[in-house]
Amino acid sequence: xxxxxxxxxxxxxxxxxxxxxxxxxxxxxxxxxxxxxxxxxxxxxxxxxxxxxxxxxxxxxxxxxxxxxxxxxxxxxxxxxxxxxxxxxxxxxxxxxxxxxxxxxxxxxxxxxxxxxxxxxxxxxxxxxxxxxxxxxxxxxxxxxxxxxxxxxxxxxxxxxxxxxxxxxxxxxxxxxxxxxxxxxxxxxxxxxxxxxxxxxxxxxxxxxxxxxxxxxxxxxxxxxxxxxxxxxxxxxxxxxxxxxxxxxxxxxxxxxxxxxxxxxxxxxxxxxxxxxxxxxxxxxxxxxxxxxxxxxxxxxxxxxxxxxxxxxxxxxxxxxxxxxxxxxxxxxxxxxxxxxxxxxxxxxxxxxxxxxxxxxxxxxxxxxxxxxxxxxxx
Numbered sequence: 001x002x003x004x005x006x007x008x009x010x011x012x013x014x015x016x017x018x019x020x021x022x023x024x025x026x027x028x029x030x031x032x033x034x035x036x037x038x039x040x041x042x043x044x045x046x047x048x049x050x051x052x053x054x055x056x057x058x059x060x061x062x063x064x065x066x067x068x069x070x071x072x073x074x075x076x077x078x079x080x081x082x083x084x085x086x087x088x089x090x091x092x093x094x095x096x097x098x099x100x101x102x103x104x105x106x107x108x109x110x111x112x113x114x115x116x117x118x119x120x121x122x123x124x125x126x127x128x129x130x131x132x133x134x135x136x137x138x139x140x141x142x143x144x145x146x147x148x149x150x151x152x153x154x155x156x157x158x159x160x161x162x163x164x165x166x167x168x169x170x171x172x173x174x175x176x177x178x179x180x181x182x183x184x185x186x187x188x189x190x191x192x193x194x195x196x197x198x199x200x201x202x203x204x205x206x207x208x209x210x211x212x213x214x215x216x217x218x219x220x221x222x223x224x225x226x227x228x229x230x231x232x233x234x235x236x237x238x239x240x241x242x243x244x245x246x247x248x249x250x251x252x253x254x255x256x257x258x259x260x261x262x263x264x265x266x267x268x269x270x271x272x273x274x275x276x277x278x279x280x281x282x283x284x285x286x287x288x289x290x291x292x293x294x295x296x297x298x299x300x301x302x303x304x305x306x307x308x309x310x311x312x313x314x315x316x317x318x319x320x321x322x323x324x325x326x327x328x329x330x331x332x333x334x335x336x337x338x339x340x341x342x343x344x345x346x347x348x349x350x351x352x353x354x355x356x357x358x359x360x361x362x363x364x365x366x367x368x369x370x371x372x373x374x375x376x377x378x379x
Contacts, residue, residue: 015095070163071133108344113168170344202247288327
């Protein structure tokens, strides 16, 4: 298949994927997963499906190699965020193309990347006797905390090991070598209810939580990563009480901590428990770790060289501000070097009238094909 045909196939497949309503919640990625699985099976890849809940289906496709070299893994997710409350000016499931932009929910985050990976894999499957293998891990439930990736990582023997990982999240095709981890916590305080006119007879849970929030605002992390920077902490939600004229006996907050590779999530969690004291109960909602690959890694440098012509300059080490499925998958695959590289525009993710530049999808399929061919052709 020539370059023009590859580009047409990737663009067409992106539009087909946009047409699947995989808004999360509820997700319902099964139909989309089976659609992709059939294409990959027809090309000769072995395909397996794994559901962490009804219709929440992940897909793993493999092309085996002839040598002992570990496979390269391409990964992306099928689910998207909701449309938002503001009306779109385009059909969010229509895949409309205008002025070089492909519109639709998921065009940037990240159905353009998934389509480019799948088209590259279909082309790579035509190579005779590849030395090394290839695997695609297409997940469900990424937008709500990497549920699908976490589920796959916990299944014994399902993923195996990989020698390198490409994550197709939106980077404008600029290769990134890491991202922060995500430690999401829920904190509770308990009190004793009483009539609002006699607060001395009760114990106010909101006052306890207010003290905890003030402590969290002043909390300082130890350590800084040269690429990822410092961890961050944000109190994102707060709730408590039943009615205005009662002393509240319950209060709750949710905390979003973005971790770096200097400290593990378990260490931060233990530190916060000590710091907040016995009045506050902490619960972990999710804890995918940070991902940070040495930019000097030989394979990373090879990816940088491959991307230099399309970028017009050799990439410099950078990291993503968001987290990805790599937080779960990279450790499960044996901690191989990991690069985040996808055609979507980071600034368009989750927005009204989301779009991806058509040219970026074309560049991505060429990049994935070149990266994959170099890996699997050299045992």
